[in-house]
Amino acid sequence: MIPWVVLERLFLYYTYLESLPPEVEWVSSQMLGDALGISGDLVRKDMTYCTTKGKPRQGYPVGQLRDHLREMLKLDLPVNAVLVGAGRLGSALANYPGFRRHNMHILAAFDVDPAKVGTHVGDVPVLPITELESFVTRNDVCCGIITVPASSAQEVADMLVRSGVRSIWNFAPVSLRVPHHVVVRNENIIEGFILLRIQALEQ
């Protein structure tokens, strides 16, 4: 119901509020916006999605707003995920401290390489890809993270869909085809770079 663009900004607000020292009790739309490169107008508009109300001349109550955003973004709800592809990127993600802090639990990584099976990436065990589907089904995994090469990404996505995940986070540089009930987010690494270089070269 809340548009994605708004959700993204709500999460930015949340992160910023978390970073404030505890003695800061009020924050104005202007302050919030300036810190994040967003106009104060837009911040106030976004706030209409929150039940937390501001006060003229004071702004918004930091603690209350932060807690409310935390609830809206469901940050307290634990979510189980698996990683497919235990290469360097997979390993980096498995160890990303932000995940645990936000109640995101990567239960296992899967790989085709027999040399990797049985090892760990961080403290995440690497299992054979053949066990992916039964593992997902048994462990209430709702999110699959794809960090395999582009050539096998679709195949992995199909396996994840079959095993019942509701969302896929794709780091392979391809567009995945999945049924409507599965949400996909493409994180096309190279694309960011291309855009940056174009911008930088044009100046």
Added chain:
Amino acid sequence: MIPWVVLERLFLYYTYLESLPPEVEWVSSQMLGDALGISGDLVRKDMTYCTTKGKPRQGYPVGQLRDHLREMLKLDLPVNAVLVGAGRLGSALANYPGFRRHNMHILAAFDVDPAKVGTHVGDVPVLPITELESFVTRNDVCCGIITVPASSAQEVADMLVRSGVRSIWNFAPVSLRVPHHVVVRNENIIEGFILLRIQALEQ
């Protein structure tokens, strides 16, 4: 001049055209769109930014369009970059094969940790952070990639700006403040996850 959203899609088109077998000589807007989850209408609209023209009943000439997109996106122009932060994510990026394929050269990585200095991530040498500014100035580096923790990201960004990079690709979960002439792309890893979990949980 071409809007970012369009540039992103042009790159998707390019990637798709590259993946086609050589015997495919023509591609219609419908085909292109279907493969990428984009409407044919929008594909044709995007094509108005290209000088390559399509033909009624045939579509667009694959080879010509691909070459033209390659030129528009300046994929042949080599670009030098440096990596700041030689942790797991930095290491994953240093070894990402797509960069070299797209003429993106990561010349060096920088880190504060003396244990890392002198080693390599992939075939990229790790240098002390104190040498960052002089290295960037001497080697015509136009892009800095930040993979340090959030707490030191702004400091690193300031160093990069001082040394004259024109673009910054930021993987730390903070909003960076930089002058107008520097382009920043934030790749806030955790944000993608948060959005996915909300979508998946709401269904």
Added chain:
DNA sequence: TAGATTGTTAATCGATTAACAATC
């Protein structure tokens, strides 16, 4: 009180979709 800041409505802007004549 005066002034800062909210909450909300109206105006603007830009991107996508729809429609359709032109064309091979």
Added chain:
DNA sequence: TAGATTGTTAATCGATTAACAATC
């Protein structure tokens, strides 16, 4: 020719910005 597909214009949609009355 008939039909598929382009290129382009108009309509729609949604997001951001501007404006301003309400309020503490």
